[in-house]
Amino acid sequence: MLQSAEFFNRDISWLAFNGRVLEEAAKPNTPLIERVKFLGIFSSNLDEFYRVRMPVLKALEKISKKDSNDFDFDEQAKVLHQAGNIIHEQQVRFGDIFVNQLIPGLREKGVHVCYSEEFPDFVKSEVSDYFLSEVMAFLQPVPLDEKAIFFPENNKLYFIVQLKDKDDKEQLMLLNIPSDQLPRFFTTQTDDGQIIFFLDDIIRYNMDKVFRNMEIISCYSFKITRDAELDLKDEYPGDLSEQIEKQLSKRDAGLATRFLFEQGLPLRILEMLRMELKIENATTVEGARYHNLKDLVSLPVSNKDLAYDKWPPIDLPEVKVARTIAEVIEEKDLMVHAPYQSYHPVLRFFNEAAINPDVVEINVTLYRVASDSRIVNALISAAKNGKKVNVVVELKARFDEANNLKWAKKMKAAGVSIIYSITALKIHAKIALVKTKRNNRIKYTGLLATGNLNEGTARFYTDHILLTANTKLLREVELLFIFLAKRQKVSSPDMIGFEHLLVAQFNLQSKFLALIDREIGFAKQGLPAQITIKMNNLEEEVLINKLYEASQAGVKIALIVRSICRLIPGVAGMSENINIRRIVDRYLEHGRVFIFGNNGNMELFMGSADWMNRNIYHRIEVCFPVYDEDIKKEMMQLIDFQLNDNVQAVRIDDSLNNVKIEANGNHLSSQRAIYQFLQRKN
Template sequence: MRYTYINREISWIHFNERVLQECADPNVPLLERLRFLGIFSNNLDEFFKVRYASVKRMVDTENSEETSINSETAKQLLEKITELVIELQAKSLTILQEIQHELQEEQIYIIDELQIPEEHHDFVHNYFDQKVNPNLQTIDLSSISHFPLLQESAAYLAVKLEAYKNKKLKITDKEKVSYVLIEVPDNLDRFLVLPSKDNRQYVILLDDVIRFCMEKIFFMYEFDKISAHMIKVTRDAELDIDDDFEKSFVEKISTSVSNRRISDPVRFVYDKQISIDTLNFLKKKMEIEDTDSVIPGGRYHNRRDYMSFPDLNKPQFQYEKITPLAIPNLNNEGSFFNQIRMRDYLLYTPYQSYGYVIRFLKEAALDSKVSEIKITIYRLAKNSQVAAALINAANNGKKVTVQIEIQARFDEKANIDYANTFKEVGIRLVFGVKGLKVHSKICYVTRENDKGEQEVFSLISTGNFNESTARIYTDYTLFTINAKIARELKTVFEFFETPYKMPEFKHLIVSPHYTESSFASLIEKEIENAKAGKPAFIRIKMNSFTSFKMVDKLYEASNAGVKIDLIIRGVCCLVPGVKGQSENITAISIVDKFLEHPRVFIFGSAGKPKVYISSADWMTRNIENRVEVGVPIYQENIKKEILDTFEIAWRDNVKARVFSDSFDNAYKKLDKPAIRSQFVTYDYYKSKSNLNK
């Protein structure tokens, strides 16, 4: 039998549709629904910058016969993507209108320039004069020979100014038509909250503030009619790194990031109400190609800004904020090192406080017995407490080594800036291995104990060392003094600097050398157990699953009778529930208040489950082209905790969608008492915390 798969790009679109489902869910608080709309839009922007751009490059390099799955050419795939995206965009606009109607019922009005109450005219004009006008970039396209370079994903108002040759009949003089572009400033809030009146709250978009004040912008033009419609260009985000040996790697990445702003456009979105002559003028001037995705949209673009929609002091329309809980028995008052020496601890954010990681690093920075800190950095918070602790450690004379990934997509510039700051205080920088991104989230601290012996305390996480994302991403972090794990973490750091030496690992599962083979061996053992009549199961939680080799291995396990449960938040190329292929595989996706981010791997092992957490999804890039680290969980109480929280997620019947060959994102049937796993998980940790008081 020939195995079947889901194309990864199409699967991604189905994932983003699940995000859109959150916008439409009446049980989600109103303002949170708007923010999910922003997430949906932001996801789509990144998809076109990266995935759509990759397929387009295949077409542009005349590899249009190349295909990923199901005998579909790259050109056909582009057409299918565009068709699905147009459909989802239309659906999102309908949902936005429904949300706006519900907001109006709550006396909250998102208004345009024609709906501004007269008593607010002066307020809006003053805001425009003081804040907006000084930041406007206005380009008269009629007076320049070359079309300007449009900034990637910036929003522009395409303005058409017309003078009438017959004012009575309103007949346009074609010789007196001007086209102007106004870039909507991105350094101002997208939403302006107007003073409330009669218990009514008004919000207007920055775009409409500009439309309202058009005559102030074009006072020197002769015109009888003016129209303004939004356009946006998305560019290819791939970094082209040159081979100039005279440049440092940081210089090459800096240059490549700068060049991204002039890379090829891959998507052109326009207001579908724009006049056909304005649209044709723009497409001709911009040299929009047939292989570019040209998408008619609504009046407003960059709806990702809805992620920052003002809260309007309306807590009833937002998710209730949770208080991060304590890790049982890990006392903030005493030395973390003394406590970790006695046992391992597991942190599960955001249910528990990320402050434990910051506290660990701060203690290391100040402890006179600590001699060395080594850490991998992929994405840091804007004003990072992690970075501050590392700088503090260096200033206190500790030997600090930071492996910082300056190719972390869309965070390249931020990481280069941090690298320069680290260098200034004497932190030793390592930039990984050529051809590999370092995506692992590992840290170790070397400390002398009371006997004068060197001890190593380790952190291994499924998520970034980032206190900002830790508030909304669910991730596990293991604190351990296990000497075998520490030795192998040292080997990982040695590999960064001596990649020509083949490292060996007995405990850690490390990409690019061992992830595929290690997990394949664990799956093979379950196959053997199933064939021998022993209990055999596999339970996995990941962000994305696109490695066909690993998909095939799970198909093989399913056919051998291994029971397989998958929780995949995003892309999943595996098709579950197909007779003769995957009838023993069930897969769900959970999209809810927090972003599900852990990578967890559980193997039945004939009644003695083996549990791993990792930074790696089962994607080709994570398995073959990155340095990733997975760690076994040896301590029984922590193993039980991970098994418990996986089971809670698996029983979700409120926010879980079921993967099937119909690709309909159907919700799991609510045939039992409602279980919303993220809420139940918080209660689980709350009860554990209460037991230890």
């Protein structure tokens, strides 16, 4: 039942989402390889939680009561304790799924994952040869003492090895597990199938070849997770790229937030490690034999029958080789639903603009860039072809800073005009604008999307990309690019009069509040009133309170929220007209969609913005209206599939539980239904 607070805690809500990911690994109807991958995703998510959120929780816990009169310290301590309990329970569940379900299941299919067991005799020679020829070169043993120069890097794997020399004197040695330089898994084929070994175990088995003439008493694995935050000043007079570059070199040297060690590590050695490695303030977590199980995402299982059936990307029927994308969208708006549909129209949009002699200018925002970005290469070619190219590169995209910085330098060298955001304001919008000059007239074509312009993530993130020649929208996109080029703060929400676009820092929050108010007005008149919203995260209290108000007025509200959700649904007198679903499936749900009933004249908006504090108050976000009636109808069908999903969707209840949706009749998996629906269009 509802607690006294009117909002779920952000971090507990996020852990509930990760629990849903974990449960996907437990589902017997999910293919075995995919279940293993969900374990890897869960583990990766948890690492990020310790890098990003746990430092915040621990810092809040330590705030002096003198520093704040209205801060609930007891509640904060309770949250930290609750988070620790949830993580522990989830880790126990993780072990049960992997050891008792997936490893036996894989073995039945001819895949033997050698897990905490002796190596079979017939592979020992092969494993030792691999160690001596490939692994040994990367090992760097270091004594554990005050004289040693050793710094355990973030989320890298190590052993603490207890040894005795010929004089029976104890030595403690640190030894790296080079999984960042070598594959985490080694595999070999036998007549009975495939055997997969952990790199960790290969080193353990050959430890005597590292410490010759020493007796090996014990060996335990550990890793340290460090704070990921970059220390950027709000006002920086120099080149932001230089500041980012300097800070990136320090990130892996951040404060330790978690010390994860193998069960059974003697307390004496544990305390020596904490003292010598200067990690006394980190949360100590006793774990199993293996860490960094995010590597399970790349478990090298050769039997592809144990994976999802293939869904080849669908070609859009409107797109023909004989016509350019610009010609197509000058006649009619085009919407690409990635990854169900081919991303080629998006790539062609940039490729054709780069080579078209009539194109005079290209503007684009880049937040997370693919490691081998075809889009960026097209922009480089455009600049070399004499076109004016302006690229807003967000260097503060967490964990993508180095890659974005690399591409920014390459583009700048090619003549692209690079625009960095000011330090305190991220550019999260997903927009592009191409200006073409024909017969002394400028024409606009453009792109507005719910996700990053990244052909890598487009293979498994569900996003929607609108390609349009709508002048009303694109003139406002141009106004935004002009503003971004000036690298100014938003001094007033009215400094640019956006009528069509919803832009954070300008009119996005106020417009959404007005749209909700309009539905409240309809409900009070006894007219149909409904709101359907799909997003990744729902946190910001002003907008949540407005949804509570709408529910109390009788507006029917359906939410699809993938991860963080602070709104508490189904509470009498507050949110009884709000229901929330969460969908976890083969693709990561990523699109943001906002639908307002408008008394039968439905309005549809899409875009980059979740309803989080960072998106509303600290970023430039763009949401855009969809005016094309065919696209609106199609989007409504896709959302309808998701609202009726009773296979991969769960319902979030008023206690933050992921509640299974009972299938009364036909089973419907929304992602499969969407793929089949778009196939039929062809």
